[in-house]
Amino acid sequence: MIPADHTRRVPVDGGVGASTRRPDGVPKVTGDFAYASDLWHESMLWGHTLRSPHAHAAIRAVDVSAALAVPGVHAVLTHDDLPAEEKHHGLEIRDTPVLARDRVRYHGEPVALVAADHPEIARRAADLVRVDYEELPVVVDEAGATAPDAPVLHPGRTDRHAAHVPHPNIVHRQPVVRGDVAAARARAAVIVTGEYEVGMQDQAFLGPESGMAVPDGEGGVDLYVATQWLHADLWQIAPVLGLPEDRIRMTLSGVGGAFGGREDLSMQIHACLLALRTGRPVKMVYDRTESFFGHVHRHPARLRYEHGADRDGRLTHLTARIVLDGGAYASSSPAVVGNAASLGAGPYEVPNVDIEALALYTNNPPCGAMRGFGAVQACFAYESQMDKLAAALGMDPVELRRRNAMSKGSLMPTEQVVDSAAPVAELLERVRRRPLPPERPWESGGPRGAAGPDPRELPGGLSNTTRGEDVVRGVGYAVGIKNVGFSEGFDDYSTARVGLRVVGGEPVVSVHTAMAEVGQGGVTVHGQIARTELGVERVVIRPADTRVGSAGSTSASRQTYVTGGAVRNACVLVRGRLIELARRRFGGNGDPVWSDPDLRPFDGAIVTATGERLVGIAEVLGGETIEIERRWRHRPTEPFDIRTGRGNGHVQYSFAAHRAVVEVDTGLGLVKVVELACAQDVGRALNPLSVVGQIQGGTVQGLGLAVMEEILVGADARVRNASFTDYLIPTVLDTPTIPVELLELADEHAPYGLRGVGEAPTLSSTPAVVAAIRQATGRALHRVPVRPEHLVDLAVPDTGLPTPD
Incomplete structure (x- = not known):
């Protein structure tokens, strides 16, 4: 029987809303998945990069003769060997040299390239390149960068931000001003201030930078690479090689994680240069230490906040100054500044706001995109302030947040209307009403047992440094707001090519995009969308490459929204x-219509207009193929006003709340996170299993920033801990229970009503953990990551590294 509603379709297995398995899941966990580092060609050479040992130095001379004399070396390239007039690259500002010419500006900057028969030969030859450096004074902080006699790191700037900054060592400055802060301050019953610091976090993806460039014998090149945005790479590579874009063909290779660290170029241009010079395929794979030098990191930040409230806890005003250290080159610092400024008030209604955010040029390692993108740093500060304000008012910290929570229709400080669901109060209430984890025996005074508590359950873990005598529990809450998609007038679009044909008597759908699958599960979602819209079970996801239009970056929680929409x-x-x-x-x-509800799914039947005959898709197609390529754009945004910060700068907002339960050994300063409960509005969960996985992953990354992850940079701007021996990331033994509650409040402006998911949980997990540690210890804790010496009174030697507050 034919349904009266001609829009009705049979729910399909593996379609939108189903927790379908990832096609790459089993190969990845069994070790069969091919990553970019597994690429191989019988005639390939190995590339290696010589990097600067200094953070700031003039290059007086480079001598490559000894390196060229090494047997098995096929090429040694310096800045003088670059083939085109363009010798710089960059995501927003072309200020990054392909190879340093007359100056290096950070520890690890590329200076020369070597191609050889074996990676060890390439490394030994690189060690023989003689570079005559003259060390220069380093700029490491705001005081040094903006002093009247500060060395200008990029003289003669002509980028679009140069005219709007008070000093050439400031990459970008964005104020956000609304209302009358001075008048509100005079009316406030309670005012709290705080100064906060966020350390430099690394993306710590498990697969280091890698790829292979293969010359085509006609002057062009094929590049197989692990990246986040194929076309952005292409647009930067082509001018440096002096080639039209159609002579460079890029294909995505297996990516072992990204989190923003693969948005900027690393080895892409270098491999192509060596391949074109030698006429041989060239493979480059960074080891872990080189990876720490070879990509950008999260911006370290110093933040100064003031909040005021009336006696009922209603916010009267907020002021903030957010200083982000962008390091030696711009990368995506301007956009990070825009996010930090526009989201700097958090998910709260504040009638009077005065925020200033800026990013500096320094000689520290370059910083750019990392999960949360400017909102992470701001969230740690404003959520710490909300706890401080609650204490000053004698109010429950969750109730204070609920009382000021924004909702649909609220105005952002930029005066943009939040025109979809903003369930901030509900998210907080959902995590608060969850049952707390049961008390441990050592907390309740119960028996310990003959063997004592399991050391894995104690602060310090298997190192067994505590027996539980001084362990106390704390609970903390936090909530955050993150934009989704590219903002500030950026033309954010994606492209998809979908084909329908008959193979072996069955209809088959092919989906071809340039989307970078970096672990987020886009290859799964695209198949689900095709099954839902076309009712065809067999869907083939073609390899991502530049033979189809751009899909934009796999970042900003945008791919399901934008490429899924395409x-x-x-x-x-x-x-x-x-x-x-x-x-x-x-x-x-x-x-x-597609099919009768009485038919089993995937019969691929459609009904003719007479309403009497069911015709299979295969019968309709015959031997024909239907293939269509289209772009999809979200609604437009606009740049923020450079003086006031006003503007409809973002397309969508995402919200998440956390409750952290921690246990702290107050004698040793050790922390065990027991639980990190999360509630998040996802609009619609296209693949609930994948959505929960994204939330849990983001939560753990925020946990890492809270208690362990930091790149340590000395007073000489040199990196001190470029390895997983010294840069700590959470392991499975550090990962707490992470219960997740999903709200599905559809956004009418988005495909299927979905909302970007991946970044928001990274924001609120960090301040929630720190709030719980504060409750357990009574310590102020103005800096992350929290270290043992922040929790106990220790005599700490002067190492030249950041000190506890």
């Missing part, structure tokens, strides 16, 4: 073309 749009057009074909072949002028 896939859906192309599928709808394919469906329309199929219906037209059916009408031509079988007659009728009505609106056919």
Whole structure:
């Protein structure tokens, strides 16, 4: 029987809303998945990069003769060997040299390249390159960068931000001003201030930078690489090689994580230069230490906040100054500044705001995109302030947040209206009402047992440094707001090519995009969308490359929204073309539907316009193929006003709340995070299992920033801990229970009502953990990551590294 509602379709297995398994899941956990570092070619050479041992130095001379004399070395390249007039690259500002010419500006900057028969030969040859350096004074902080006699790190700047900054060592400055802060301050019953610091965090992806460039013998090159944005790489590579873009073909290789660290170029241009010079394929794979030098990190930040409130706890005003250290080159610092400024008040209604955010040029390692992108740093500060304000008012910290929580229709400090769900109060209430984890025996005074508590359950873990005598428990809450998608007027679009054909008597859908699958599960979601829109079980996801239009970056929680929207749009057009074909072949002028609800899914049947005959998709297609490529854009945004910060700068907002339960050994300063409960509005969960996994992953990354992860940079701007021996990341033994509650409050502006998921939990998990540690210890804790010496009174030797507050 044909349904009266012609828009009705049978729910399909593996479609939108189902927790389908990832096609790359089993190969990854069994070790069969091919990553970029597994690339191989019989005639390939190995590339290696010589990096500067100094953070700031003039290059007086480079001598490569000894390196070229090493047997097995095929090429040694310096800045003088670059083939085109363009010798710089950069995501927003082309200020990063492909190879340093007359100056190096950070520890680890590339100076020369070597191609050899074996990676060890390449490394030994690189060691023989003689570089005559003259060390220069380093700029490491705001005082040094903006002093009247400060060395200007990028003289003669002409980028679009140069005219709006008070000093050339400031990359970008963005104020956000609303209302009358001075008048509000005079009316406030309670005012709290705080100064906060966020350390430099690394993305710590498990697969280091890697790829292979293969010359085509006609002056062009094929590049197989692990990246986050194929086309952005292409747009930067082509001018440096002096080639038109169609002579450079890029294909995504297996990516072992990204989190923002692969948005900037690393080895891409270097491998292409060596391949074109030698006429041989060139493979480059960074080891872990080189990886720490070879990509950008999260901006370390210093933040100064003031909050005021009336006696009822209603916020009267907020002031903030956010200083981000961008390091030696701009990367995405301007956009990070825009996020920090526009989201710097948090998910709260504040009528009077005065925020200033800026990023510096220094000789510290370059910083750019990392999960949370400017909002992470601000969230730690404003959530710490909310706890401080609650204490000053004698109010429950969750109730204070609920009382000031924004909702749909609220105004951002930029005066943009939040025009979709903003369930901040509900998210907080959901995590608060969850049952707390049961008390441990040593907390309740119960028996310990003959063997004592399991050391894995104690602060310090298997190192067994505590027996539980001084362990106390704390509970903390936090909530955050993160934008979704590219902002400030950026033309944020994606492209998808969808084909429908018959293979072996069955209809098969192919989906081709340039989306970088970096672990987020886009290859799964695209198949789900195709099954839902076309009712066809067999879906083939083609390799991502530049033979199809750009999909934008796999960042900003945007890929399901934007590329998913493009896939859906192309599928709808394919469906329309199929219906037209059916009408031509079988007659009728009505609106056919895909299938009768009594039919089993994936019969691939459509109904002709007469409403009497069911015709299979394979029968309609015959030997024809339908293929359509279309772009999809989200609604436009606009730049923030450079003086006031006003503007509809963001397309969508994402919200998450956390409750952290921690145990702290107050005698040794050790922390065990027991539980990190999260509630998040996801609009609609296209793949609930994947969504929960994204939330849990983001939560753990925020936990790492709270208690262990930091790149340590000395007073000489040199990195001190470029290895996983010294840079600590959470392991499975550090990972707490992470219960997740999903809200699905559809955003009417987004495909399927979805909301970007991956970044928001990274914001609120950090301040929630720190709030719980504060409650347990009574310590102020103005800096992350929290170290043992922050929790106990120890005599700490002067190491030249950041000191406890």
